[in-house]
Amino acid sequence: MDVEILARIQFAFTIAFHYIYPPLSIGIGLIMVLTEGLYLKTGNKEYEILTRFWIKIFALTFGIGVATGIIMEFEFGTNWAVYSRYVGDIFGSALAAEGLFAFGLESTFLGVLLFGWNRVKPWVHFVSTVGVFLGSMFSAVWIVVANSWQQTPAGFHIVGEGLMARAEVTDFWAMVFNPSSVDRIIHTWQGAILAGAFLVLSVHAYYIRKGRYIQISKKAFKIALVVATIFSLGQLVSGHSSADGVAVNQPAKLAAMEGHFEKSAPADLYLLGWVDKDKQKVTGIGIPGGLSFLVHQDFKAPITGLNSFPVEDRPSQVNAVFQFYHIMVAIGMALIGLSLFACFMWWRGKLFETKWLLWIFSFAVILPQIANQVGWFAAEMGRQPWVVYGLLRTNKAFSQEVTSSHILFSLILFLVVYSILFVLFIYMVNKKIKHGPYEEAEKTVNFTTV
Incomplete structure (x- = not known):
C-alpha cells in the first residue's frame, strides 16, 4: 500500500476507536444529571445510588477517551504535516477553545464529582455533575466545529503557496458558525446521548431479566x-x-x-x-x-x-x-x-x-x-x-518524508495497544456491572434489591 492509503487507514482506525468513548461520556453525563437532580428533588436514595454507580462507568469512559484522543493530535504532525500546516490556524483556534472552555471545565469538576460525596454540600456536587456534562458537550462542539470547517470552509483566507500554503482565520465566528457546524453539532450531540442512554438501558434491562436490583x-x-x-x-x-x-x-x-x-x-x-x-x-x-x-x-x-x-x-x-x-x-x-x-x-x-x-x-x-x-x-x-x-x-x-513502512509499523502497534485497551475497558465495565449499583451504598445503608 502507498503512504496515503496507509495514513488514511491508520487515522480512520484511531479515530473510530476513540469515538467509542466520548459519546458514552456525553450520554452517561446526561443520565447522571437527571438521576442526581431527582435525588435532590425527592430525597430518594435510590437515585443517589444510581448516580454513584454511573459515575464509575463515566470515569472509565472519560479516562480512555482522553488517552486515545491525544494520539490523534500526534498523528497530525507525523502523518499529515502538509494538512497540519494548512489548517493549523483554524484547528489551533478551535482546539485552544476546547482546552480552555471544555476540557478545563470537565476536568475541574471531575474531581468533585468522583471524590466529593459527603465532602461537599449536595447542591455543590450536583453543580459539579452538571459542569462535567456541559464540559463533555462543549468538547464535542469544538471538535465538530473544526471538522465542519473542513466540510464547509468559512471565515478565512489563504496565505502562501504550494506546500507552504495555509488557511488563516479572518473571522473567528464565521469560522465557528460555518454553514454545516450547527446542524452537525446537534446531530452529533443527539447520537452521543443515544449511545449513553442505550448503555443504561442495556445494563438495567439485563438486571431486570436476571431478577437483580429490580426496583432501582x-x-x-x-x-x-x-x-x-x-x-x-x-x-x-x-x-x-x-x-x-x-x-x-x-x-x-x-x-x-x-x-x-x-x-x-x-x-x-x-x-x-x-x-x-x-x-x-x-x-x-x-x-x-x-x-x-x-x-x-x-x-x-x-x-x-x-x-x-x-x-x-x-x-x-x-x-x-x-x-x-x-x-x-x-x-x-x-x-x-x-x-x-x-x-x-x-x-x-x-x-x-x-x-x-x-x-x-x-x-x-x-x-x-x-x-x-x-x-x-x-x-x-x-x-x-x-x-x-x-x-x-x-x-x-500527507507528510512528504514519512514512509509506508513507518506507518505500517505504527498501525500494527496501535492495533495491539488499542485491542488491549478495549479488552481492559470491557473487563472493567463488566466488573462494575457485576458488582451492581449497591456496591458503595452497602457501606452505609442496607437496601433490599428486589
Missing part, C-alpha cells in the same frame, strides 16, 4: 427510555436539516449517498441497495423521486448528480458511502421504533413483563455505536477527494 433498575430504565425516545426522534429533525445542508454545500456527497449519477434529474430515495459505479446504476428498493421530494418538496425536482463533477472531484468509493449512510439511517429508524414501542408497553403497564423486549434492549447498546461510526464514515468518505473541501486534496496533505 426500573427507575433507571424509565429515565433512560425517556431520553432515548426524545433524542431518537430529534435525530430525524437534525438529520434532515443536515442533509439539506449537504445538498447545498456538498452536492457530490449527497449524490454519492444515494448513488445518483445523472447530471440533473429527479433522484430516488433508496431504502436499501447496491451501487454499481461502472454501470452507474443502483439495484435496490427505493421511492421514485423521494430524494427530490426531501430536498425540494417536489418529486420531479432535479438533483445534481455525480456526472456533473469531474471524475477526480467526486468520491471514488460511491458504494461504501451509500452503504454507510443507509446503515446509519436504518439504525436511526430502528431506534425510534424500539423506543416508541417500549413507551407503548410502558403505557400499557407491560414494559417489564415483556422479556423478549428487555432481551433486545440488553443487546441494542451496540446500535447507536454502529450508527455513530458509519455516520462519520459516510461524512468523511463522501468529502473525498478533499481533506478540506474544494481547497486541499487528500493526496496532497
Whole structure:
C-alpha cells in the first residue's frame, strides 16, 4: 500500500476507536444529571445510588477517551504535516477553545464529582455533575466545529503557496458558525446521548431479566427510555436539516449517498441497495423521486448528480458511502421504533413483563455505536477527494518524508495497544456491572434489591 492509503487507514482506525468513548461520556453525563437532580428533588436514595454507580462507568469512559484522543493530535504532525500546516490556524483556534472552555471545565469538576460525596454540600456536587456534562458537550462542539470547517470552509483566507500554503482565520465566528457546524453539532450531540442512554438501558434491562436490583433498575430504565425516545426522534429533525445542508454545500456527497449519477434529474430515495459505479446504476428498493421530494418538496425536482463533477472531484468509493449512510439511517429508524414501542408497553403497564423486549434492549447498546461510526464514515468518505473541501486534496496533505513502512509499523502497534485497551475497558465495565449499583451504598445503608 502507498503512504496515503496507509495514513488514511491508520487515522480512520484511531479515530473510530476513540469515538467509542466520548459519546458514552456525553450520554452517561446526561443520565447522571437527571438521576442526581431527582435525588435532590425527592430525597430518594435510590437515585443517589444510581448516580454513584454511573459515575464509575463515566470515569472509565472519560479516562480512555482522553488517552486515545491525544494520539490523534500526534498523528497530525507525523502523518499529515502538509494538512497540519494548512489548517493549523483554524484547528489551533478551535482546539485552544476546547482546552480552555471544555476540557478545563470537565476536568475541574471531575474531581468533585468522583471524590466529593459527603465532602461537599449536595447542591455543590450536583453543580459539579452538571459542569462535567456541559464540559463533555462543549468538547464535542469544538471538535465538530473544526471538522465542519473542513466540510464547509468559512471565515478565512489563504496565505502562501504550494506546500507552504495555509488557511488563516479572518473571522473567528464565521469560522465557528460555518454553514454545516450547527446542524452537525446537534446531530452529533443527539447520537452521543443515544449511545449513553442505550448503555443504561442495556445494563438495567439485563438486571431486570436476571431478577437483580429490580426496583432501582426500573427507575433507571424509565429515565433512560425517556431520553432515548426524545433524542431518537430529534435525530430525524437534525438529520434532515443536515442533509439539506449537504445538498447545498456538498452536492457530490449527497449524490454519492444515494448513488445518483445523472447530471440533473429527479433522484430516488433508496431504502436499501447496491451501487454499481461502472454501470452507474443502483439495484435496490427505493421511492421514485423521494430524494427530490426531501430536498425540494417536489418529486420531479432535479438533483445534481455525480456526472456533473469531474471524475477526480467526486468520491471514488460511491458504494461504501451509500452503504454507510443507509446503515446509519436504518439504525436511526430502528431506534425510534424500539423506543416508541417500549413507551407503548410502558403505557400499557407491560414494559417489564415483556422479556423478549428487555432481551433486545440488553443487546441494542451496540446500535447507536454502529450508527455513530458509519455516520462519520459516510461524512468523511463522501468529502473525498478533499481533506478540506474544494481547497486541499487528500493526496496532497500527507507528510512528504514519512514512509509506508513507518506507518505500517505504527498501525500494527496501535492495533495491539488499542485491542488491549478495549479488552481492559470491557473487563472493567463488566466488573462494575457485576458488582451492581449497591456496591458503595452497602457501606452505609442496607437496601433490599428486589
